[in-house]
Amino acid sequence: MSSSINSRPYDAVPARHVAFLGLGVMGFPMAGHLARAGHTVTVYNRTASKSIAWCAKFGGAGGQKHAATPREAAAGADIVFCCVGNDDDLRSVVLGEDGAFAGMQPGAIFVDHTTASAAVARQLYQEARTRGLQFVDAPVSGGQAGAQNGLLTVMCGGDQEAFDAVRPAGMAFARAFTRIGDSGAGQLAKMVNQVCIAGLVQGLSEAVAFGQQAGLDMPLVLDVISKGAAQSWQMDNRGKTMAEGRFDFGFAVDWMRKDLGLVLDEAKRNGALLPVTALVDQFYADVQRAGGGRWDTSSLITRLAGQPGKA
Template sequence: MSQQIRTAAFIGLGVMGYPMAGHLARAGIEVRVYNRTAAMAEAWVAEYGGSHHPTPGEATQGADLVLVCVGNDDDVREVVTGPEGVMSGISETAVLIDHTTASADLARELALACRAHGCEFIDAPVSGGQQGATNGTLTIMCGGEEAAFQRMQPVLAHYGRAVTLMGETGAGQMTKMVNQICIAGVVQGLAEGLHFAERAGLDRERVVEVISQGAAGSWQMANRHRTMIAGEYEHGFAVNWMRKDLDICLKEARKLSARLPVTALVDQFYGDVQAMGGGRWDTSSLLKRLEQDD
């Protein structure tokens, strides 16, 4: 039950981790935080209380639960198994949850490290973006042991609208790969549709109003079409991070002999956006690529 978790350590206070950790503090959990940029940790403590610490290991000491939300596989390894990482301070009775979108191989690696230490591990990547983290409406895809998941699910529900155990270790990361594969094709289709509508002289807002009521409707259409039409991309999930995620998907696909032709193509298109200087633009900037010669 969630009330059994009295103290949590949160490692990584980026655009996702900052509000996620905040939801735990609001729920009455004592939160100990670490962030590579100390000023961000200081700001978080000023807003939510709790305490900030100079290393992940120190933040982890005394915590019933340790949550990690950083950038990529190497970042996770640094904060978890590095010299002053989580494993240097975690209790044998604690649970380590990794919210980073990372490889399934890393999840299995961390599970083995936790097992050797005596603690438990859950890979739990999230979907829903900064808005979902702020509003506490994330989708959380988990991999790990049933008992550990059941114990942690009420805690994750503080910022997750849907918290689901997908299978054994790595299944959460595999499910997140499916999520990113599906998004890539949908965003490209929306970009092409809006580009075509503009060239055809149609009122794009009106087009979306009509087609969103039918089979073409999607989260991307509902939440991104206006900013795409306005050419506004300084928000949302960055192209650089999407390419990192798609690289994970494509590497895993090669291991599985799975064919992802659309995903591979859209990954190349995002490479074009990066070449345009749009690495930090929202993923919906695929439309900008189509319009660059207009």
């Protein structure tokens, strides 16, 4: 895990008492940006050593501290931010005697940055309302680099009032923080994002492999076509590393398969046809079987002729 974050200017916003649950590769720098923006931050992580390391890096004189449970972290917070692994992880830090909801004060807002199902977002939104709390589902796009640089794109679902209250603080780690619609809409928008990425990465994999088989200078080709209609973030940031067979960084295949599982489950419910997404999901399963579960998603190219994987 990288704990560094790049410096960025922070707009002056009123300091808030916030909590942050989950200090993985995304949460660690996101919470750091909140602290550097002047907010008082209490952190919680299942592995306590990460909380201790975060406080050592960002504690300073700002009153930052760590808590033993989500409930303790949430006590007295205006906003509780969260970024954990999946639906079950989310429920484990939100619900129950030691969960965040049990410690939150009336009117406080829970903002979930986990990529989870729309169903769990709606469930927790309703549970929050029964407790006099507010809940915003707010998955992010931009990866570890976006978190470190404070340039994430955040897609939100929930009540307008709650969104308006959390957006100024959330902009500490975001370049865009947008309400898409009612509860669950943020998670659905993130699914749209992942569908787009899956198709783009497969297309780019085939293009790079084709060019290499044809004997082309692929770094040169990518430089040329990235100035035209084929340009994409994936091409600019992953094309050359794909050609070099380097995948030991970035968004892991295991995480993408989790996300695409959410997409395909939702498609079964709403009737959307996703033939390419379903196919690419199976291609990612091939990469997992080859030992590439922790490789970057651009490792799709390793399935193609003449492309050995390199960890």
